[in-house]
Amino acid sequence: xxxxxxxxxxxxxxxxxxxxxxxxxxxxxxxxxxxxxxxxxxxxxxxxxxxxxxxxxxxxxxxxxxxxxxxxxxxxxxxxxxxxxxxxxxxxxxxxxxxxxxxxxxxxxxxxxxxxxxxxxxxxxxxxxxxxxxxxxxxxxxxxxxxxxxxxxxxxxxxxxxxxxxxxxxxxxxxxxxxxxxxxxxxxxxxxxxxxxxxxxxxxxxxxxxxxxxxxxxxxxxxxxxxxxxxxxxxxxxxxxxxxxxxxxxxxxxxxxxxxxxxx
Amino acid sequence: xxxxxxxxxxxxxxxxxxxxxxxxxxxxxxxxxxxxxxxxxxxxxxxxxxxxxxxxxxxxxxxxxxxxxxxxxxxxxxxxxxxxxxxxxxxxxxxxxxxxxxxxxxxxxxxxxxxxxxxxxxxxxxxxxxxxxxxxxxxxxxxxxxxxxxxxxxxxxxxxxxxxxxxxxxxxxxxxxxxxxxxxxxxxxxxxxxxxxxxxxxxxxxxxxxxxxxxxxxxxxxxxxxxxxxxxxxxxxxxxxxxxxxxxxxxxxxxxxxxxxxxxxxxxxxxxxxxxxxxxxxxxxxxxxxxxxxxxxxxxxxxxxxxxxxxx
Numbered sequence: 001x002x003x004x005x006x007x008x009x010x011x012x013x014x015x016x017x018x019x020x021x022x023x024x025x026x027x028x029x030x031x032x033x034x035x036x037x038x039x040x041x042x043x044x045x046x047x048x049x050x051x052x053x054x055x056x057x058x059x060x061x062x063x064x065x066x067x068x069x070x071x072x073x074x075x076x077x078x079x080x081x082x083x084x085x086x087x088x089x090x091x092x093x094x095x096x097x098x099x100x101x102x103x104x105x106x107x108x109x110x111x112x113x114x115x116x117x118x119x120x121x122x123x124x125x126x127x128x129x130x131x132x133x134x135x136x137x138x139x140x141x142x143x144x145x146x147x148x149x150x151x152x153x154x155x156x157x158x159x160x161x162x163x164x165x166x167x168x169x170x171x172x173x174x175x176x177x178x179x180x181x182x183x184x185x186x187x188x189x190x191x192x193x194x195x196x197x198x199x200x201x202x203x204x205x206x207x208x209x210x211x212x213x214x215x216x217x218x219x220x221x222x223x224x225x226x227x228x229x230x231x232x233x234x235x236x237x238x239x240x241x242x243x244x245x246x247x248x249x250x251x252x253x254x255x256x257x258x259x260x261x262x263x264x
Numbered sequence: 265x266x267x268x269x270x271x272x273x274x275x276x277x278x279x280x281x282x283x284x285x286x287x288x289x290x291x292x293x294x295x296x297x298x299x300x301x302x303x304x305x306x307x308x309x310x311x312x313x314x315x316x317x318x319x320x321x322x323x324x325x326x327x328x329x330x331x332x333x334x335x336x337x338x339x340x341x342x343x344x345x346x347x348x349x350x351x352x353x354x355x356x357x358x359x360x361x362x363x364x365x366x367x368x369x370x371x372x373x374x375x376x377x378x379x380x381x382x383x384x385x386x387x388x389x390x391x392x393x394x395x396x397x398x399x400x401x402x403x404x405x406x407x408x409x410x411x412x413x414x415x416x417x418x419x420x421x422x423x424x425x426x427x428x429x430x431x432x433x434x435x436x437x438x439x440x441x442x443x444x445x446x447x448x449x450x451x452x453x454x455x456x457x458x459x460x461x462x463x464x465x466x467x468x469x470x471x472x473x474x475x476x477x478x479x480x481x482x483x484x485x486x487x488x489x490x491x492x493x494x495x496x497x498x499x500x501x502x503x504x505x506x507x508x509x510x511x512x513x514x515x516x517x518x519x520x521x522x523x524x525x526x527x528x529x530x531x532x533x534x535x536x537x538x539x540x541x542x543x544x545x546x547x548x549x550x551x552x553x554x555x556x557x558x559x560x561x562x563x564x565x566x567x568x569x570x571x572x573x574x575x576x
Contacts, residue, residue, distance in 0.1 A: 009415065011341060011370045019367025027355050098351045102410075105315045105345055106368040107337040264278070264309075264318040 017112035020103070024120030028086055035082070035124060036131075043078050043132040047071070050196075051139030060198055064227060067140035072150075072223035073195030075129045075136070076157055080218070083125030083158040084186060087117045087165030092178050095169065100262060110257040114166065114249075121162035122155065129154055145228030149238075153222040156241050160218070161186075163248035170255045170262070189215040194223075200231045217241050266329040268293045268418050268449035269314065274323035276309050283309040285473040287323070291466075293417075296440070296450040298464035298481070300457070300556070302564060306473040307453045308348055311422050314451075315345040327418055341369055344416030348423045348453075350403045352395040358382075358406050359391045362413050369414035381409040384439050386432075401428045408436065412443070419443060421452040425459065437463060457556040461485070467556070471564040484559050492552050493535065495522040498545035505542050511535075 028035040049055075051067035058066040094100040103113065136142070144150070164181075172178040193199075193215030199207050210216050221237025224230025230237070256262070269291040276284040284306040291297045301307050312318035314325050316336060325332040327339040353361060362381070363373050382388055385405040390398060398406065408424060421440070425433045437459065444450050454460050460467055461481060468478040477484060500519035512525040522544075526535060539546065 009371050009374060012372065013337075013370060015370040015372070016368050019364055022367075023356075023364050026360075030355050097354070098349060099353050101317055101347060101351055102353065102365065103368065104317045105340060105343070107340045107370055108368060109337070259319060263316070264312060 011107075014112075016106055016108035017116050020108060020113065020116035021119055024086070024090060024116060025123060027090060028120065028124050035086070036128060039078050039082055039128045040131050040135070043074050043128070044135050046074050047132070047136055047139050050074075051136070055139075060201060061227075061229065064229070065140055067136075068142060068227065069198070069223070070196060071133075071136045071140060071142060072226045073219050075132045076154065076219055076222045077190050077195055078132045079125040079129035079154050079158050080161045080186065080190065080215075081125075081182075082128045083121045084161040084165040084168070084182065086121035086124045087162045088169045088172075088178055088181065089165075090120075091117060091166055091169035092172055092175075095262070096175075104259075104263060110253065114163075114252055114256055117166060118159060118162040121165060122158040125158035125161070126154060129158075142226050143228055144226060146225040146234070149234060150222055150225035153218065153225055153238070153241065156238075156245055157218045157222070160241065160245040160248055163245065163252040166252040167248065167255060170260060189213055190219075194219045194231070198231060214240070214244050217244075265293065267291060267326070268295065268328060269451065270326040270329075271310070271314075272324045272326070274310065274313060274320065274325060276306075276313060276318060276321045282473050284313070287470070287473070287475055289468055289475060289478055291418075291449060291451060293328075293449050294444070294447065295466060296444050296452070296464050298460040298467040299451060299453045299470065300460055300467060300560065301453075301470035304472075305470040305564075307470055308422055309473075310470070311345065311347075311420055311451075311453070314420065315343055316340055317347075341371075341414065342417045343420060344411040344414060344418070345420040346407045346411040346422060346424055348426070350400065350407065352398075352403055352406065354394065354396045357392050357394060358387055358398070358409075361395065361406070362409055365410050366413045371414045374415075377415065378413065381412055384435075385409050386435065401432055404428050405432065405436075408439075416448065418449045418451065421450065423453055423455065425454060425456060433459070457560065461556050469560060469563055476563045477559070481556075485556065487559060487562075491526055491528075492558075493524040493526055494550040494552060495524070495539070495544065495546050496520065496548040496550065497522060498547045501544075505544070507538055507542060 047067070050070045055066035055070065060066060061069045091100075094103070168178060168181040172181065192210065193213045194210065199210040199216060199220070202210060217232065217237045217240040220230045220232050221234060221241060224232070224234050224237065267290040271287055271289050274284055274287040275282070287306070287310060299307050299310070309318060313320050314327070314332065316332065320333065327342050330339050332339045356364065362378055366373050366378070382391065385408055387402070387405055387409060390402055395403070404424065408421070411419060411421070419440070424436060428436070440450055440463070452463065464481055466478070466480050467484055469476050479487070497520055501515055501522065502519060504513035504515060504522065508522070508524060511530070514523045515521070516523055524535070
């Protein structure tokens with residue numbers, strides 16, 4: 001019986017990648033309350049507060065309601081947070097529990113590893129962003145000036161933060177350290193990057209300072225694509241976002257390719 | 265013939281600590297090969313270097329002639345490894361985890377092979393249970409199945425029977441023998457020396473990161489200088505009689521058994537003569553077969569069985 005069944009089967013070079021991608025998607029779907037529903041509820045509460053209540057009394061951008069102004073930022077916040085959370089938590093938990101060994105002993109290549117983690121994280125981030133967008137229709141109508149550019153910017157933001165999640169998961173030594181990346185880096189940068197206000201209304205010093213916040217380019221670019229108005233030209237936002245994404249991809253690739261903190 | 269595994273001057277350090285020092289050995293295809301050593305001997309580090317979990321500082325490892333660094337995509341498909349630490353992914357059931365693991369190796373799911381592993385390792389009643397609800401023994405069985413799911417040609421088992429019940433040990437070894445008979449080369453580490461004696465055709469012993477012995481099991485056993493003689497006494501003794509202290513006499517079982525460790529050159533006639541002079545009331549005499557325990561003790565100066573639960 002063993003003799004008959006124990007015949008080697010054909011090796012399919014892309015299967016390790018496809019399997020890891022499928023496993024990563026299953027992982028976040030398995031805990032969908034935490035990974036999908038919670039961020040959607042949080043974003044909906046923001047929409048309610050800034051769309052249906054306070055938003056009625058605030059105006060920050062000529063020709064647009066505050067709800068219209070804030071919705072792109074909230075969508076992108078969901079995309080960014082969830083893309084980062086997916087790669088960072090998955091890879092870190094694998095390191096922490098030791099089951100990363102299951103991958104280290106397989107023929108999966110570093111590019112396959114990065115791509116599978118990244119695509120799963122992008123899927124989660126964009127899923128959350130899409131649902132937030134659908135919910136936003138109850139609060140305001142958006143002009144969708146350049147829908148293709150908006151989709152591209154959302155995809156680039158999710159890619160960028162998926163890479164950052166991988167980097168954070170490698171450097172973090174504890175859950176506490178991992179949460180610091182989120183609470184003391186990503187969250188402040190998002191809040192100060194123009195989700196809730198246009199950077200142009202800040203005093204000149206603070207407005208200039210905001211230009212070194214990478215989040216500003218992503219949020220402004222995404223808003224510009226949806227509303228047709230932004231603090232920066234779309235091309236500038238895309239160029240800076242693209243360069244940041246490329247730099248983080250190289251960083252993540254170097255870490256995972258070398259096995260830094262993964263292989264003993 | 266190309267060896268199944270060739271380790272060539274392998275070294276690995278963790279900071280200032282040298283875990284493996286200039287290790288070289290070959291395992292031929294079809295062998296069941298035992299790698300023994302006390303905790304910290306470098307066994308698991310060696311296995312980790314073979315499987316890719318650990319980076320190699322110096323030297324090389326070749327699996328069926330292929331370098332494990334340069335041709336890792338090929339060699340990792342040829343190797344199935346069960347690590348010492350129980351590692352599972354809590355998100356999935358046994359069945360799904362096995363399918364996923366097969367995919368990681370680039371091998372399409374073979375339902376018949378998966379079913380065979382599940383059945384032979386007694387996992388059938390637990391297939392759809394979440395991993396975190398499985399007992400330690402079940403997790404170990406799952407890890408064996410996981411190591412075999414992609415049909416490796418070299419199976420590495422690092423302490424597969426640590427902490428598992430007798431029945432599982434028996435079925436596991438039986439299955440390993442069958443796998444070996446079907447062409448799988450096996451490298452195993454174990455703290456249970458009797459298992460190594462029964463399973464392995466050749467045994468290597470490591471101590472302090474170095475290889476201290478590598479011989480066929482029978483030859484290794486025959487290396488023991490001296491032998492033991494057990495005297496079962498009718499009347500218990502309080503202390504070892506002075507004429508027997510030269511033979512490292514030790515009282516056991518409350519003085520009812522006297523163990524003598526005789527040097528190789530001592531003749532049995534001389535022993536019997538001295539015992540007769542002492543007029544001990546001897547109920548029975550026993551010459552236990554020397555085991556790996558003695559070899560191990562002689563080579564490393566360490567008692568392996570008192571160190572069973574540790575890890576490196």
